[in-house]
Amino acid sequence: MSDDLIQRVLKVIAASKRIPPETVTIDSEFQQLNIDSMDAVEILFALENEFDINIPDDQVRGITGVRGMCEGLEKLIAAKTSPIGTGQ
């Protein structure tokens, strides 16, 4: 996982939840950060804008922490930029 991606994700979470950036790490679990379902939906919205991707609901289920979120995003971003992913 690229460090740039992780840093952008941490920043997005902190900005959405309005918490100090240093409180969010790659190992943070959503529960620790008090992220409820509506917070999560807002963070997904912000990540879609940040990376210019669509995040389908079925890619979101079962993800409980920042690391899982970054791994999922990496796949979605790769699918967007790869010629196979765009079907061209």
Place this chain on the structure above:
Amino acid sequence: MRRVAITGLGAICALGRNVEDVAAALRGGCCGIRPIETVDMSQFRFTAGAEVPAYSHRPYFDDRPADFLDRFAQFAVIAAREAVADSGLTFTPELRETAAIVTGSCVGGQSTEDIGFRDVYKLSLNRVHPLTIPKTMANAGASQISMEFGITGPSFTISTACSSAAHAIGQAFWMVRNGITDAAIAGGSEAPFSFGILKAWEAMRVVSTDTCRPFSRDRRGMILGEGAGMLVLEPMDIARARGARIHAELVGFGMSADASHITQPSAAGAARAMRAAMRDAVIEPEAVGYINAHGTGTLANDVTETAAIRTVFGAHAGKLPVSSTKSMHGHALGAAAALECVATVLALRDGVLPPTANYLGPDPECDLDVIPNQARACQVEWALSNSFAFGGLNAVLALRKA
């Protein structure tokens, strides 16, 4: 306090354009959920909705009068006309002065507002249509009904998201019961299929990508619906004296606020509203024989509602039939509680409990008797109709077989 009779019913939704057709669809377990037709859904995560199929203002309104009514207000008038005709009530000059109209709407004239915003934001026009405000306002349904029948008594609209129509019917019920009026038209209407508002629903990630399966395993969320339900309410003695057909009796209304979260439901708040409705009706939980659930089909609602029903009804919950007709007519937001109240009246009147359609199998966290897929012949004396809105504003109606 006076007893309150329901003497008129009106409905229009994905299941039909009158009560008879809606009743037949509910009995048959027919699902009105189909691909959305009025909005281009090519850029959406979901594509299904419960629209009134192939709706046009004709034959209900001439072209020029229709110009003044957004689709949601047209639905309100169509359902009110049916309810009034069904009641056989004559609006004498005296009755017109005191009759009440209470409607519910969550989002008002969305398709009108959407066109106006598209004109200024997308098409960069410098003006919007001058009827945008009077067509968009949430009270347009109540206002149009008042003009339709020349009713000049207390008339207003309640907007409490998915509970709107239950709060509206509850207020009208109390007004009739307390002698404030001898006739009320009450219900709700909604037409939320506009590009802008569908995008807003998509962003909430609560809309199902297939269909609506309340209380079922593998449920994926809610499905939006549209339409209207209207009731005519009268004092029981007056209704009987004029020989009116009494579909059912409204016996209780309970409200509560969760005071916890703007979208996540609370079992405690839902339980308080059910208890308040039964207290108002002066009935014990064991007397209730059917609940028309809020049952949206979202992960959160159905688990929370099950927990609330278990809390309130204890051991009785195990043998208490509960169904969500949203599985058939969709979630019509401000009209939902009115359509569900009509469904509850029909269940009591006809002795047929509507099913929860699209049910695939049990979810251990929703372990109620949800009448899966097939209607059930069952004579029930008392029933509840639950509505638990976003914002945590809950409203429950209690009804009795006539």
